[in-house]
Structure formats: C-alpha cells, structure tokens
Amino acid sequence: MKIFAERLKYLRNEKELSQRQLANELKISNAAIQRWESEMRIPNAEAIVLLAKYFNVSADYLLGLTDD
Numbered sequence: 228m229k230i231f232a233e234r235l236k237y238l239r240n241e242k243e244l245s246q247r248q249l250a251n252e253l254k255i256s257n258a259a260i261q262r263w264e265s266e267m268r269i270p271n272a273e274a275i276v277l278l279a280k281y282f283n284v285s286a287d288y289l290l291g292l293t294d295d
Contacts, residue, residue: 230291232266238282239264253277 239249239260246264250257255274262268270278279286287293 228269228290229266231269231289232264234289234291235260235278236264238278238284242282253281 239246242249244252246260247257250260255277259268259270259274263270263274275286275289279289282289285293285295288295
C-alpha cells in the first residue's frame with residue numbers, strides 16, 4: 228500500500244500537520260498514523276472513510292484507484 232502511505236503523508240503535510248496533530252484531530256493513536264505512513268499496517272475501512280472525510284478526498288484517491 229505504498230501509494231496510500233504516500234498520499235496520506237502528502238495530505239497531512241499539505242495541512243501542515245504533524246502525525247501527532249492528525250492523530251489528535253481524528254481521535255486515533257499516533258502510532259496508527261506512523262504505521263500507515265511507514266507501510267507497516269493497512270488501515271481498516273472505517274479509518275479510510277475517516278481520513279477521506281477529513282481530507283475531503285475519496286477513498287479511491289487514498290487507495291490509489293483514482294488520481295482525483
């Protein structure tokens with residue numbers, strides 16, 4: 228899920244958020260963000276939806292299925 232990790236990091240950096248700040252905003256653990264960005268774990272569907280809504284992008288974009 229390299230593309231997911233890259234896009235998550237890109238979106239987070241666009242908002243000028245640290246991993247910890249994003250985790251606090253979404254009320255999830257900082258470790259989860261770290262693991263997703265380092266490709267150690269794949270987020271579950273609920274987390275993907277949460278991220279898509281937060282960043283106002285589609286789940287397909289996060290998963291690399293579209294470029295929009």
